[in-house]
Amino acid sequence: MAGQINGNPTKTFFIEMITRDISIKDAILDLLDNSIDGANSINPDNYEGLYIDINVDGNSFTVKDNCGGFSLETAKKYAFRFGRPDEIVLNTGSIGRFGVGMKRALFKMGMNFEVESKTEDDHFQIDVNVQEWKNKKTTIKDEEDNELEIEDWNFNFQFINEGTVNLEQSGTFIHVENLKTEVSNIFQDTEFLNELESDIERFLNFSLEKGLKITLNGKDLEKRGIVLFNEESKPYLHEGTIDGVNFKIAAGLSHVGDPKTSGWYIYCNDRLVLEEDKTTATGWHTAGIPKWHVDYVMFKGVVFLDSDDTLKLPLTTTKKGIDTTSELYKKVLFFMREAMNSVLGFLKEVRKLGNEANDYRKILGEQEDKIVVSELKTVAVAEPRKFISPEISIDVIAEKKDYVRIAYNANRELADLAKNHSGTSNFKQLGEYIFDYYLKMEELAEDE
Amino acid sequence: MNSPKYLNYEVRPFKFTERKMMLASLQRICSYFGSDYQYIGLGGLSFADFKLFHKELHIDDMISIEGGSFSQEKLEFNSPYSFIEILKERTTTALNRIDLNKKTLIWLDYDGVLDNYFFDDITTLFSKLPEGSIYIVTCNKELKVDETRKEYDKEKFKEKFGSLVPFDINNKDFSSANNHKTIRKMISNHITKILKNRSEVDIDLKFIQLFNLIYQEYRGANMYTFGGIIASKDFDISSLSLNDFDFLSDDESSYKIEIPNLTRKEVELVNSKVHKKEEDLIEMNIISESDLRKYKKSYKYIPHFYDVRV
Structure with missing residues (x-):
């Protein structure tokens, strides 16, 4: 006897799998990436006038932006589909590449969520009750026309009605309620909020520099990016295209500051990934x-790596870190x-x-003009x-190298005697006097 | 780079001989690749290599790097030609200011022992230098810690040079008999690595070793010179017709520059017998076999110094 075994993953297992390996902070950053992809398609060079407002508390999570929203077409083909269909038309300069970002973030946080999107042509919303969705079944017919009950993975959308509208401008509104207990706890922890603030400021620095306004619980987030000295010292710059990816490298000197911040920063489509x-x-x-x-x-x-085809970028699925085995990356x-x-x-x-190195480093920092990350890119x-x-004054270094320090201990009584006898006023002078005396007596010194 | 303060390079016969050997082979190489080279050297105050290469190789695009404590004025004053650009800097930072996309002959005659900046300089140079460029490096052959002048041991050496150290390094690799082999291995490994990485983003070039020379100046330091040409992957070295230069080496075996200690009259005698009547010469018991051997190795290149009133 032969039959068919159901190889479909259960929804519960699937949700468990995709949400396990991502932190809440990274899940939130994933959501913000969608907003920035939107901003980028409005005007890739300038985000002035665009905003993302984030609000978190013990009961809910909300993100609202005016970054253009996504169309119903995108929602159907991509945003609410698990995995990305191969035929998808790519958004120029997008960072979302695995087609799991938004869903993963939402499933990670809570049991009820609402996603509203407004574009020039569409205005719709999708409400999901995770528990109901998980239990949803549908029936299909097999080849022998027997009815089979299988899991229904579809989401339902509604066109917007006046009562539930949250968006006046084109943008996206995401609201999660019925938070999971651990998420609710984290959202009430001020330490978490500080970390989230810092992560957004650093990882989305580029977008902040382009003029995007991001608020977290009403607080304006500030750009916190790297600068390089650019005056007397000129950073190393190089750009080009390798295997369909545009790259640009800028490296040089920056403030002494916090040693932690030294090192390399890698942006993929303007998103800091390392x-x-x-x-x-x-x-x-x-x-x-x-x-x-x-x-x-x-x-x-x-390092800036940009490609219309996100799959060509050496990203890892969590968008943190670089796939160092990538051939492209090895070339860069x-x-x-x-x-x-x-x-x-x-x-x-x-x-x-x-000893003078530290002073020199500080002086450099004071005298040099700076160039910020977004300028480095352009x-x-x-x-x-x-x-x-x-x-760098070689004379100063050379002088240092030409001198050595000689030190020794001597019997105090004898040293005092020698000091008085030589007419020097302290032991340092006495030491110098004795050295000169030796050179003179042994006829070692050159004529001065 | 500080040596000119203590020694006049021009009266160092081994250095002189080495320079003349270089010149003889470089003339052939330049006649193949063309003479439009830029020369980068560490001219010091004597500029001996600059004078020679300008006159004999017709190079007039020249840059001298000098990291010592001489004043810019002193360096400019001693420069024999106004077209020599002088960079009063260390090599590692100075090389960043130079256009290395030009075909280049570079002789980094470091006066110190092997140090990390040698490799920094190699990275800078071999990431950019085009086909036909010639790289030569000279350094003190001892593998000693710069400050203490004590020979390295394995651990100290690894601490200093990290991943540049050959995998199978042994304490005997720091001895006089082997130290230049170790230096050669490290430099040539690093060059290969840089060129390989470069081949993935730029052109695929190879380095052909030509110089692997050792010598010791009278009562002076033991020196080591390594060098060769950057050429395209399919370049055939035989097209340079360098076969008759026995001081060239493309492998680990180094060539020792030796000069016999002969009087003027003895030199004339040897000249009259060399190659055809050598047996007669030895029988005369004036010239030792060892001196004859040394003479034959170097007589085409050794300097003749005369005391002249000027």
Whole structure:
């Protein structure tokens, strides 16, 4: 006897799988990525006038934006479908690539959610009661015309009616209620809110710099990005296209500041995916590049990878970190190493200043003009693949190298005697006097 | 880079001989690749290599890097030609200012022992230099810690050079008999690595080793010179017709520059017998076999110094 075994995953199992490996913060950032994709399709260079308001408390989670919304077509084919159909037409410069982001975030947080979207042509909303959706079944007929009951994965949408409207402008409104207990607890924790604030400020810094206004529980979030010195010192810049991905690399010097913030930053379609990296993933301690060391605290580098085809970007599914095995990334790494080699070469020289190195580093920070991340992305590359270091006074270093310190202990009584006899006023002077005396008596000194 | 303060390079006969050997082979290479090279060197105050390469190789695009404590004025004053650009900087930062997309002859005559910046410089150079470029490096052959002048051991060496250290390094690799082999291995491995990484984004080039020279100046330091050409993957070295230069080496075996200690009259005698009547010469018991051997290795290149009133 032969039969068919149902290989479909159950919805419960599926939800469990996709929500397990993502943190709440990352799930929220995923949602925000959709808003930014929207902003990007309005005007990729300037987000002035666009906003995202986020509100979280113990009972609910809400995100509202005016970033263009998504069409019913997109909702049907993509936003509410699990996995991304192969034939999907890609949004230029989008970051959402796996087609799970929004659903994953919503399922992660609560048991009831509402997604409303308004575009120029559509205005609709989707209400989901997760428990009901999980239990939803539908019947189909097999080849022998027997009725079979299977799980129904569909979501229902309604066109908007005046009573439930949340959007006046084109945008997206997402509201989650009936939060899971652990999510509700986290949302009431101020430490979590601080971390979320910091994550959004750092990871979406690029969008903030383009003028997007993001608020979290009413508080305006500030751009918190990296800057490079750009005056006497010129950052290493290089750009090009490899395998359908546009890349741009900028690396140079930045403030001493918090050592943690030194390292590489990688943006994929303007979304920060790797930050403060000091590991072999970004070339440290490979191919002759040293390990990160506090002497290199001024080093900062930024990589921009942009592609209309998000699948070509070396992203990992969680959008945190880089797929270092990607052939594309290995090629970009060549230029990253070249940049590091030049910048670290200069910082090794600074190290030789010894005690004065720190002052020198600070002076550099005060005298140099700065260039922010979004400008680095658009700035023209005048001289590719060249890091110009600030002038460093070799004379100061050379002088340091020409002098050594001689020290020894002597019997106090005898030392006092010698000091009085030589007419010097302290032991430091006495030491110098004795050295000169020796050179003179042994006829070792050159004529001055 | 500080050496000119202590020594006049021009009266160092081994250095001189090495330079003349370089020149002889570079003339052939330049006649193949064309003479439109830029020369980058560490001219110091004597600019000996600059003078030679300008006159003999007709290079007039020249840059001297000098990281020592001489004033810019002093360096400019001693420069023999106004077209020599002087960068008063360390090599690692200076090389960033130079257009390395030009065909380049570079001789980094470092006066110190092996250090990390050698490799930084290699990364900078081999990431950009085009086909036909020539890279030469000279350094003190000892593998000693710069400050203490003590020979490295395995752990200290790994601490200093990290992933650049050959996998199978052994304490005997730091000895006089082997230290230049270790230096060669590290430099050549690093070059290969950089060129391989470069091939994935740029052109596929190979490095052909030509120079693997050791010498010791009278009562002076043991020196090591390594170098070669950057060429396309399919380049055939035989097209350079370098076979008759026995001081070139494409493998681990180094060539030792040796100069016999002979008087003026003895030199004339050897000249009259060399190659055809050598047996007679030895029988005369004036010239030792060892001196004859050394003479034959170097006589085409050794300098002759005369005391002249100027």
